[in-house]
Structures are given as C-alpha cells and as structure tokens.
Amino acid sequence: MRRVEGKVAIVTGAASNPGIGYTTALALAHEGAKLVVTDLDAAGAEACAHAIRDAGGEAIALAHDVASEADWANVVAQATDAFGRLDILVNNAGVAILKPLEALTLADWNRQISVNLTSVFLGCRAAAPALRASGGGSIINMSSVAGLVGNAVTVAYGASKAGVRMMSKAIAADLGKDRIRCNSVHPGVIWTNMQSAAGYGARERTEAAAATLPLGTVGEPLDIALCVVYLASDESKYVTGAEFVIDAGMTAT
Numbered sequence: 504m505r506r507v508e509g510k511v512a513i514v515t516g517a518a519s520n521p522g523i524g525y526t527t528a529l530a531l532a533h534e535g536a537k538l539v540v541t542d543l544d545a546a547g548a549e550a551c552a553h554a555i556r557d558a559g560g561e562a563i564a565l566a567h568d569v570a571s572e573a574d575w576a577n578v579v580a581q582a583t584d585a586f587g588r589l590d591i592l593v594n595n596a597g598v599a600i601l602k603p604l605e606a607l608t609l610a611d612w613n614r615q616i617s618v619n620l621t622s623v624f625l626g627c628r629a630a631a632p633a634l635r636a637s638g639g640g641s642i643i644n645m646s647s648v649a650g651l652v653g654n655a656v657t658v659a660y661g662a663s664k665a666g667v668r669m670m671s672k673a674i675a676a677d678l679g680k681d682r683i684r685c686n687s688v689h690p691g692v693i694w695t696n697m698q699s700a701a702g703y704g705a706r707e708r709t710e711a712a713a714a715t716l717p718l719g720t721v722g723e724p725l726d727i728a729l730c731v732v733y734l735a736s737d738e739s740k741y742v743t744g745a746e747f748v749i750d751a752g753m754t755a756t
C-alpha cells in the first residue's frame with residue numbers, strides 16, 4: 504500500500520519546473536494519490552499532469568488564479584467531479600515581491616497579500632466542505648522561513664507568509680472537530696525558478712550564499728515534497744497546527 508493510495512489531492516502552483524508544487528504533485532502521485540494540478544500557467548500545469556500520467560498516475564490540470572474566489576469554486580467542483588472526493592489540499596502557489604519598506608508600492612503590497620495570503624484563505628474555505636464530506640483530510644500551506652524571521656526585503660513577502668503560518672493554526676483549531684488537519688511548511692533556500700529569479704541568480708552564487716548555513720547547501724524541491732507527502736498521509740494523523748521548518752538550520756542559529 505502506497506502512502507497516499509486512493510486519496511485525491513489539489514496542488515496549486517504546480518507548473519513551475521523546477522518548482523516545489525511540480526515536484527510535490529509528482530511525489531504525491533508516486534505514492535498513489537490522484538492529482539488535480541493547477542496554475543495561472545495552464546500549459547505548465549498540463550505539462551505537470553502529463554508527467555504524472557506518463558509515470559502511470561492519474562492527473563488533471565486546471566487553469567487557476569489562486570487569488571480568484573470564482574476560480575476556487577471551479578477547481579474544487581472539478582476535482583470532486585473528476586475523482587469523486589477530496590482529501591488533500593496543498594496551497595503552494597506564490598510570488599515573491601522582495602523590496603525594502605520604502606520601495607514597496609501599495610500595488611506591490613496588495614498583490615503580495617492577495618496571491619500569497621488571501622489565496623490560502625479562499626482555498627481552505629472552498630475545500631473545507633469537500634474535505635469534510637470525505638470524512639476529513641489534510642491541508643498543507645506553503646509558508647517560508649520569511650514567515651518566521653525578518654529580512655530587509657521581506658516586508659510584504661514575510662507578512663504574507665507569517666499570515667499563512669498563523670492562519671494554518673487557526674484553521675487547525677477550527678476544523679479539527681471534522682478531522683481536517685492543517686499544517687504549514689517553511690522552506691529555506693530551495694532551488695526553483697522562484698529562487699533563481701529572486702535570490703542570487705545563478706545556482707553557484709546561491710550555493711556560495713548557502714555555504715554559511717549549518718548544512719551548508721541549497722535544498723531541492725524534493726526536500727519539501729517529501730514533508731508534504733508525510734503531512735498528506737495518515738502517518739501524520741495526530742499532527743495539526745504545526746509548522747515544519749526545512750531550512751538546513753538557517754533559523755536555528
């Protein structure tokens with residue numbers, strides 16, 4: 504029996520490769536889940552679903568703006584129509600607007616909060632009835648180390664991710680009675696398209712910066728995906744409202 508055999512999962516932000524959502528979707532499918540992969544980039548989401556099907560799994564792809572309430576209603580309806588139930592929601596999609604306080608415009612702030620935080624509220628609220636109807640489920644919200652510690656350029660990004668952290672705990676408290684669990688995941692420096700665009704550019708420069716971390720290296724999307732698989736599976740049935748920091752020790756020192 505695979506670790507999430509027969510469960511149905513929605514993973515948002517699954518188009519980017521290398522990306523955390525893409526790798527998480529493949530890892531969940533590898534462990535037996537049926538996948539609904541979504542993204543603003545519909546062609547990229549379709550490529551992810553294709554990769555899952557090529558590997559012998561089941562997946563559909565949907566165009567989805569996670570900041571849109573109407574899109575969320577459509578995604579949950581399509582997931583239950585396609586696979587008959589919903590067990591796992593991975594709120595992974597995000598953007599990083601990395602600017603210090605006085606460089607941030609109100610438009611930057613509103614976009615950051617809408618795509619990274621309002622989206623998670625909308626997704627959890629839209630999925631809750633379907634998860635409840637399945638007898639319970641697991642919500643995994645992608646936060647960041649930036650939701651735990653401050654940095655000069657994470658004024659808006661860090662606020663969005665700290666919001667995701669605390670919302671996850673409140674949802675855990677709210678929905679535990681329905682056996683719906685909710686946890687947050689806090690990646691450090693993971694090599695993805697977002698990281699190559701945001702941080703130090705080339706992988707070698709990012710590796711050089713990561714050399715100061717206790718484990719001294721950049722992480723891979725699979726380092727995060729395997730934590731999500733654990734949280735999605737019944738192995739974590741007694742775990743809710745918790746935060747999982749996967750950062751090579753960055754925030755330990």
Ligand SMILES: NC(=O)c1ccc[n+]([C@@H]2O[C@H](COP(=O)([O-])OP(=O)(O)OC[C@H]3O[C@@H](n4cnc5c(N)ncnc54)[C@H](O)[C@@H]3O)[C@@H](O)[C@H]2O)c1
Pocket residue numbers: 515516517518519520521522523524541542543544547567568569570595596597598599618645646647648689690691692693694695696697698
């Ligand atoms: N890579 C890291 O080091 C790192 C560290 C901490 C947290 N995170 C978080 O992990 C998550 C995934 O990050 P990643 O590095 O894989 O990023 P990525 O940029 O590689 O992938 C993000 C995906 O989200 C999609 N997306 C953006 N806006 C969207 C919207 N409005 N609706 C739907 N999809 C949208 C993009 O199209 C993209 O496919 C993000 O929430 C990010 O903040 C990443």
